Amino acid sequence: MLQINVENLRMQKLPHIWCPGCGNGIALSALTRAIDKLGYDHDEVAIVSGIGCSSRSPGYLNFNTLHTTHGRAIAFATGLKIFKPKMKVFIVTGDGDCTAIGGNHFIHAARRNIDLNVILFNNNIYGMTGGQASPMTPFGRTATTAPYGTVERNFDIMELAKAAGATFCGRATAAHPRLIESLIVKAAQNKGFSVVEAMLPCPIGFGRRNKLGGPVEMMKYLEENSVRVQKAQKMSEEELKGKFVIGEFYNKPAPEYIEEYDKIIAKLKK
Numbered sequence: 001m002l003q004i005n006v007e008n009l010r011m012q013k014l015p016h017i018w019c020p021g022c023g024n025g026i027a028l029s030a031l032t033r034a035i036d037k038l039g040y041d042h043d044e045v046a047i048v049s050g051i052g053c054s055s056r057s058p059g060y061l062n063f064n065t066l067h068t069t070h071g072r073a074i075a076f077a078t079g080l081k082i083f084k085p086k087m088k089v090f091i092v093t094g095d096g097d098c099t100a101i102g103g104n105h106f107i108h109a110a111r112r113n114i115d116l117n118v119i120l121f122n123n124n125i126y127g128m129t130g131g132q133a134s135p136m137t138p139f140g141r142t143a144t145t146a147p148y149g150t151v152e153r154n155f156d157i158m159e160l161a162k163a164a165g166a167t168f169c170g171r172a173t174a175a176h177p178r179l180i181e182s183l184i185v186k187a188a189q190n191k192g193f194s195v196v197e198a199m200l201p202c203p204i205g206f207g208r209r210n211k212l213g214g215p216v217e218m219m220k221y222l223e224e225n226s227v228r229v230q231k232a233q234k235m236s237e238e239e240l241k242g243k244f245v246i247g248e249f250y251n252k253p254a255p256e257y258i259e260e261y262d263k264i265i266a267k268l269k270k
């Protein structure tokens with residue numbers, strides 16, 4: 001059974017604000033289990049978020065936490081990491097927070113390969129503000145801002161992260177909590193910019209409007225339509241339509257931003 005270590009929670013901040021059946025808690029608990037597995041002290045971990053339902057997570061977590069402004073979590077985390085390079089920094093961000101208003105921070109942090117770990121809580125919608133479409137709302141799905149279905153194509157964040165320069169990326173769904181956890185462990189072990197996408201049900205802002213049923217049906221949908229990366233490689237584009245490819249997508253080291261900066265500082269000090 002999957003358990004959560006209560007020492008990782010700020011019990012005084014509970015109950016949380018999330019709707020019944022929201023997937024955020026699944027990713028939050030996977031993050032805490034990953035931190036336990038990595039053996040980090042509470043004092044050496046920082047969790048940074050922007051604004052949104054998902055971005056409320058750090059408030060419930062008993063680590064160093066920063067709840068910042070919408071879209072700016074990566075910018076704050078970059079400053080923190082530069083000032084305290086030994087800190088293990090995790091960013092909890094929603095699909096709107098990370099890929100719309102925060103999109104430019106995301107691609108440039110990836111390009112720099114700064115040692116940060118983005119945990120993208122992807123519920124395909126702006127949950128907190130009532131269900132507007134985000135850049136990760138799948139084509140054709142409805143939202144308050146797209147009542148007849150969005151005509152915009154959604155980002156594939158794995159492809160975007162890799163193309164921008166991230167050195168680790170992986171995806172899992174709420175129906176695969178152990179995979180979310182193990183991807184977060186690997187992300188943290190990567191010395192560079194890492195992205196873990198957790199596909200999570202938002203039954204209120206996304207599921208209800210798109211007639212995907214309640215939380216149980218949404219979880220089943222995620223489970224039944226997921227395909228492991230290795231299997232997906234042998235499938236045609238047609239066969240992959242509507243499927244969520246999950247697993248480790250990319251893991252290849254490259255020069256890390258702070259280490260490169262330190263080299264220049266050391267050279268100039270000589």
Ligand SMILES: Cc1ncc(C[n+]2csc(CCOP(=O)(O)OP(=O)(O)O)c2C)c(N)n1
Nearest residue numbers: 051052053054070094095096097126127128
């Ligand atoms: C600068 C700014 N613009 C807009 C908002 C309003 N706002 C708050 S949360 C949010 C979207 C949240 O969606 P997402 O990041 O996907 O997270 P979720 O709530 O789905 O977890 C928006 C637009 C804001 N707080 N600040």
Ligand code: SF4
Nearest residue numbers: 018019022053127202
């Ligand atoms: S609106 Fe969606 S993301 Fe926000 S708490 Fe409710 S179910 Fe979760």
